[in-house]
Amino acid sequence: MNSLESSNQPAFQRGVDGLLVAIAQDASTKSVLMVAWMNAEAFQETIETGFATYYSRSRKRLWRKGEESGHRQQVVDVFLDCDQDTILLSVNQTGAACHEGYASCFFRKYEEGTLKVIAERLVDPKDVY
C-alpha cells in the first residue's frame, strides 16, 4: 500500500491551489448536472451538512450551492476516483443546477462545429438571482 492508498481522504494537496474537481450527478436521472471545485474545507462542510458546498474560484470563497437561489443539492453518495483527486457527488437537486436556469449545465450539444441547446429552461434566471 503506498502513501496515496493509505489515505482515506481526497488528495487536495495534489490539486492546483489545493482544489479538486467535483462533479454533481443527479441521483435519479444520472444526468451530469455540473462541475465545480472543492478545497478541503468545502469537502468537509459537504460531508458535515449533507449539502454540496464548493469553492468558488472567482469569488475566492466557499460557495454553498443554492445559498442565493435555494437550488440546493442534497448529497446522497460521495465517490472518489482511482487517484483520489476527483470527487463525484450523487445528489438530489432542488430546482435547476445551472445558473442559467437549466436542470444541467450541460444543456448544449456540440454538433459539426456548432452548439445546439438541447434542453428547456426549468426556471427564468431573473426570477432566481
Add this chain to the structure above:
Amino acid sequence: MNSLESSNQPAFQRGVDGLLVAIAQDASTKSVLMVAWMNAEAFQETIETGFATYYSRSRKRLWRKGEESGHRQQVVDVFLDCDQDTILLSVNQTGAACHEGYASCFFRKYEEGTLKVIAERLVDPKDVY
C-alpha cells in the same frame, strides 16, 4: 451576445495551461466513467476520429484513450457546459475505463471517513498494461 457566447468552441484559453476538464459518461448506463483533461488539439482529434483523446498532464502529450489497453471510448455525443469550459462526452466504452481494471474510476464510496470499494474489477490490470 458576449464574446464567450459568440464562440461555438470550448474556451480552452480560459483553462489552466490551455486545459479543460473532460468527463466521460457511459452512454448506456449513465455511469460517470472518468475525468481527464483536454487541450484544443485533443478536442479536435476527438471530434475528428470519434474516439476520446485526452491530454496527459503527467506525460505531457496527447493520450489516445485505449491506445495501450484497447479500452477505447467511442464518442456518441459531446456536450459543453454553460461556461463552455467543461466538456462532457457520452461514450461507448470498450473494456474498463479505469486503469485499475474497474468499469469506472469512481469505484470507491466515501462513507464516514473511510473508502469502500463498491465494484468488481472487470479485468486484471496486469493483463492489460
